[in-house]
Amino acid sequence: MDNRITAMTGHQPHPGSGRTGMGEKAKNIKIEEIAKACGVRYVKVVDPFNVKKMIKTIKDFLKKDEVAVIVTKRECRLLTVRRARETGKKIPKFQIDQRKCKKCGLCLYMFACPAIYREGNEFKIDENLCTGCGVCAQICPAGAIKVKKR
Known part of the structure; x- marks a missing residue:
């Protein structure tokens, strides 16, 4: 659900990026906070690269008898690789x-x-x-x- 960084869209600004379409500073909107504000009691942020934790969270949330939201957060791996190349890592x-x-x-x-x-x-x-x-x-x-x- 988290569109903070989406490689396929060219990394454009969006409500979670902290920038407007014109590049100006803006409030960084967090999906998990929106879900909680809407009354969702079960909200969890998970790193999708942690496979065991991701699977456990999905299984746990499927057992809930009400709306539950899993927000996956991880920087686009292509950006991580680019930064590593630039720094020699x-x-x-x-x-x-x-x-x-x-x-x-x-x-x-x-x-x-x-x-x-x-x-x-x-x-x-x-x-x-x-x-x-x-x-x-x-x-x-x-x-x-x-x-x-x-």
Whole structure:
């Protein structure tokens, strides 16, 4: 729900950015505060890159007998990568250990990361497209995805 940073829209100003369309300073509107002001009792802010916490929150909120709002907040990973490049910070890159990989395809077909691809019978990660978010490593049931050693 949080549109603070949306890579696909070109990072334009919006009510949560603290800037108007003309670039002037404006009040930063928080979706979670709006939900609470509307009487929503169950409001939680979650980092969508924390897969376990995200899944737990969704399961918990599905049990509620009333409106519940989950606000996901995380800077667009492309901006994080850009800032890291500008400052010389290293972004972790991930790789798939082919000996551990069970070829289930969860990383490619369910997660649908553009850096993950199939080559023959192997799943691989394109180092040039990997943004180092680490979600793939969290969702791999075989534990085959790890940070690549430099």
